[in-house]
Amino acid sequence: MGRRTRGQIEAAISKAVVQFEVEQMGRGPADVRTYVIGDAVFVRLKGLLTPAERQLAQSEEGRTLLKDLRRELVEASRPVLESMIEDITGSKVLSLFTDVSTATGERIIVLIMDSDVSKWL
Numbered sequence: 001m002g003r004r005t006r007g008q009i010e011a012a013i014s015k016a017v018v019q020f021e022v023e024q025m026g027r028g029p030a031d032v033r034t035y036v037i038g039d040a041v042f043v044r045l046k047g048l049l050t051p052a053e054r055q056l057a058q059s060e061e062g063r064t065l066l067k068d069l070r071r072e073l074v075e076a077s078r079p080v081l082e083s084m085i086e087d088i089t090g091s092k093v094l095s096l097f098t099d100v101s102t103a104t105g106e107r108i109i110v111l112i113m114d115s116d117v118s119k120w121l
Helices: 006-025 051-056 060-089
Strands: 031-037 040-046 093-100 107-113
Touching: 006 031, 006 040, 006 060, 051 060, 060 093, 060 107
Parallel strands: none
Antiparallel strands: 031 040, 040 107, 093 107
16 A cells, blocks of 8 residues: 555545445535544535424424434445445444434544554554
8 A cells, every 4th residue: 555645545535435325325425534543534414314304303202213224224334335335445344333413414423443554554
């Protein structure tokens, strides 16, 4: 793996996450930002919810259903996302954490890698 800048790695991860969202979830975010800090990768997606999901999020039961559904969809496709990130970083994904805010329509993805990704910078 050749030397790349932090910005190049972060941009590649952002592009891969958008591709994942479109292919696996059916819709991409309005904006995505990625931050690599040591062995952690933080991805923040904005504008993720569909109009129907925003409507569903108006009730407590709907918010719970929406969060559970989004979490299950990511878990079902997790190997695809992990493979994409591993190809970009050259490190193995040890842990993946995600949650979606039904208030803002944002999702956060945190990946813990098996090595310091920034050492490749």
